[in-house]
Amino acid sequence: MTMIAQRLMAVREQIAQACVRASRDTDRVQLLAVSKTFGADAVQAAFDAGQRAFGENYIQEAVEKIGLLAHLRAQGLQWHCIGPIQSNKSRLVAEHFDWAHTVDRLKIAERLSAQRPPGMPALQVCIQVNVDDGANKSGVAPAEAAALVRAVAALKGLCVRGLMSLPEPSRDYAGQLDVHRRTRNLFDQIGAQRWPELSQWDTVSMGMSQDLDAAVAAGSTMVRVGTAVFGQRLVNP
Numbered sequence: 001m002t003m004i005a006q007r008l009m010a011v012r013e014q015i016a017q018a019c020v021r022a023s024r025d026t027d028r029v030q031l032l033a034v035s036k037t038f039g040a041d042a043v044q045a046a047f048d049a050g051q052r053a054f055g056e057n058y059i060q061e062a063v064e065k066i067g068l069l070a071h072l073r074a075q076g077l078q079w080h081c082i083g084p085i086q087s088n089k090s091r092l093v094a095e096h097f098d099w100a101h102t103v104d105r106l107k108i109a110e111r112l113s114a115q116r117p118p119g120m121p122a123l124q125v126c127i128q129v130n131v132d133d134g135a136n137k138s139g140v141a142p143a144e145a146a147a148l149v150r151a152v153a154a155l156k157g158l159c160v161r162g163l164m165s166l167p168e169p170s171r172d173y174a175g176q177l178d179v180h181r182r183t184r185n186l187f188d189q190i191g192a193q194r195w196p197e198l199s200q201w202d203t204v205s206m207g208m209s210q211d212l213d214a215a216v217a218a219g220s221t222m223v224r225v226g227t228a229v230f231g232q233r234l235v236n237p
């Protein structure tokens with residue numbers, strides 16, 4: 001078994017344990033393997049170990065890997081953009097990714113909608129929320145999230161699935177739990193509006209290698225795990 005296959009097994013087991021502790025169904029928490037800075041060979045190894053959903057931060061780097069592994073797409077390989085989307089990169093995201101987790105402005109959503117090729121399925125979108133109010137941070141303010149969700153839901157070529165958060169790293173479990181619960185509550189409040197245009201409101205993208213347990217306890221449905229799957233990142237592209 002490859003190192004990546006072993007680490008994947010360990011992360012899946014960690015998610016399963018966290019679900020047991022939280023009395024949640026394991027199959028309600030998806031693992032997104034964050035492959036940024038790692039090569040197509042690492043993605044291939046994870047794919048061979050059964051992993052299908054991969055997260056990338058750097059658009060240019062991702063587009064290269066997506067091209068190299070194009071043949072795996074028909075077998076279920078999925079690409080999720082989890083990095084900041086500048087206006088001048090939105091076309092690459094619209095043309096190459098299955099999901100975008102980091103939509104935090106209507107202008108970017110409108111560009112993604114206009115640039116999504118008509119032959120492709122809708123781009124699955126999460127709205128990024130600045131849940132812990134970090135200065136200079138991406139993400140819409142929590143108070144403005146619902147309005148943005150509704151506006152994005154009206155755009156063709158996109159399907160709004162839920163919220164994403166990227167809180168400041170903290171080693172304190174109670175603090176992690178508190179901030180993740182705020183994201184989950186906001187997600188539930190928006191869902192409770194029962195807007196007809198939100199037909200697939202089912203995703204809370206939160207939790208990484210360091211705060212996975214707290215995120216699952218707070219109700220994450222998609223954890224984004226890099227280091228624990230692929231190892232320490234040594235380079236920044």
Ligand SMILES: *Cc1c(COP(=O)(O)O)cnc(C)c1O
Nearest residue numbers: 034057082208209224225226227
């Ligand atoms: C890098 C990254 C991750 C994964 O982080 P790890 O700590 O390596 O698990 C998750 N989400 C986002 C947005 C990231 O940039």
